[in-house]
Amino acid sequence: MHIVIAPDSFKESLNARHVAQAVEAGMAPILPHARFSQLPMADGGEGYAQSFLDQIGGERYHYEVTGPDFRPVTAEFVINREHRLAVIDVASASGLPLVPQNVRNPRHTTSLGTGELIRAALDHDIDEIIIGLGGSATNDAGAGILTALGAKLLDGAGHPITPTGEGLGALMTIDLDTLDSRLKAVTLTAACDVDNPLCGPHGATTIFGPQKGGQEEDIRVLEQYLHRFASICHLQLGQSVCHFSGAGAAGGIGAALGGLLGARLEPGVDLLLSRTQAHSLLANADWVITGEGRVDGQTQHGKVPAAIASIAQAYQIPVVVLAGSVGDDCEALYQQGVTAIFPIQAGPCELSDALMNSKKNLIRTSENIARMIRLSSHRATTA
Structure with a gap:
């Protein structure tokens, strides 16, 4: 199984590379035979x-x-x-x-x-x-x-x-x-x-x-x-x-x-994707994990999760989005290729606490996503 991790940064908390590392840290122990490719992304902002x-x-x-x-x-x-x-x-x-x-x-x-x-x-x-x-x-x-x-x-x-x-x-x-x-x-x-x-x-x-x-x-x-x-x-x-x-x-x-x-x-x-090997990497994935600090109605307008999902959709690859917080009007993302959106917070908290605990919350949520992927993979092979 090939899993591509292609997140944006979680602003004022973790850069995209550290987000990707945290996601792999959560998933790898649950999926020990999977191959992971980290593809840190940015939409033109920090990082x-x-x-x-x-x-x-x-x-x-x-x-x-x-x-x-x-x-x-x-x-x-x-x-x-x-x-x-x-x-x-x-x-x-x-x-x-x-x-x-x-x-x-x-x-x-x-x-x-x-x-x-x-x-x-x-x-x-x-x-x-x-x-x-x-x-x-x-x-x-x-x-x-x-x-x-x-x-x-x-x-x-x-x-x-x-x-x-x-x-x-x-x-x-x-x-x-x-x-x-x-x-x-x-x-x-x-x-x-x-x-x-x-x-x-x-x-x-x-x-x-x-x-x-x-x-x-x-x-x-x-x-x-x-x-x-x-x-x-x-x-x-x-x-x-x-x-x-x-x-x-x-x-x-x-x-x-x-x-x-x-x-x-x-x-x-689009500029970053066109200058790198991202398209070929995504085309050969079984799952794609992406995300950003906040996912809401603006995400569909040129943000990393929407761009990644659009490419993955062309290859019929499921896409999971991780978010520090999830706002309103996310439904359009499901039409753009997003399979599921997961907030990483365990519950209500102060913004300062959310920023401080982003790595821990990403690892925990990614572990749960890996368990879901493992179960779906097992059922597919035994069906």
């Missing part, structure tokens, strides 16, 4: 570079960069020499967990550190940079990235603005003539797990701002400033950055990358 490293190899590089709240942080990216490829997570340099929870406010955060990572990646002999857009603490429309790469974002007096969501309120001029010339020699690819536009009721600020600490007044102001940024891009640069799919990813970083820097925006899971 995206690690997923590439796990599946195609490479080297990890660490740099001290500007964190989302302007304090220095140590961030990393992955270089694969064979593919002449760099993979960067926005979350590594500009992620929400890097900002203390009690001071989170997307008006004051910056993507500057992500731009510094891109600049550092350009020092290597590469042809492409993939940037995973999930998990940001920012709402600056990529102003920090643009600044770090040499663009001039100026106020009415010709002074550089502070590259934050709040700083966009003073923006009058965008000058891209001073961008790092090495950008012309590489392909930029942005991996995103959302299709939101930059502005409007489904845009970066309205949908994701509250998750980053924005209060009602912050959301109102930041929405105005993103409209200002989009208008200046249109009037001065002739670029429409507001409405294309994914422009609102990572607090508007999608708009800067796709609208101003010429990046291709692609669904993160």
Whole structure:
């Protein structure tokens, strides 16, 4: 029996590789003759570079960069020499967990550190940079990235603005003539797990701002400033950055990358699957185990469990989804190839306890799933 374990991370708890290890630890003693293949996945958010490293190899590089709240942080990216490829997570340099929870406010955060990572990646002999857009603490429309790469974002007096969501309120001029010339020699690819536009009721600020600490007044102001940024891009640069799919990813970083820097925006899971051996591995599985921290109605829209199930469905392979919590509107996942969904919690608990006990709960739940698989296999062979 071949079991493929292909989970996303359980955010703020375990990365995808550790989730896969916990699942195998629970299943292997019950199914001692099974063959397990771990396939850690990511949809473009935290752990995206690690997923590439796990599946195609490479080297990890660490740099001290500007964190989302302007304090220095140590961030990393992955270089694969064979593919002449760099993979960067926005979350590594500009992620929400890097900002203390009690001071989170997307008006004051910056993507500057992500731009510094891109600049550092350009020092290597590469042809492409993939940037995973999930998990940001920012709402600056990529102003920090643009600044770090040499663009001039100026106020009415010709002074550089502070590259934050709040700083966009003073923006009058965008000058891209001073961008790092090495950008012309590489392909930029942005991996995103959302299709939101930059502005409007489904845009970066309205949908994701509250998750980053924005209060009602912050959301109102930041929405105005993103409209200002989009208008200046249109009037001065002739670029429409507001409405294309994914422009609102990572607090508007999608708009800067796709609208101003010429990046291709692609669904993160599809991009990872297309660059690795995942399809052939899944095609030869008897069971597939996947999962993420929360499974709900949003999971069907480009998240790891839905993408994995869609592939497995084509080969008529059963798919089990593990989740830290299960929300409403999951029924559509059963039409996409999911066989069963299991929450890993033993009962009601505080979020802090759930995060702390994720590994133990994954092992226990995976053991129970293995017992179910063993029973079904036994009945199939004796029928």
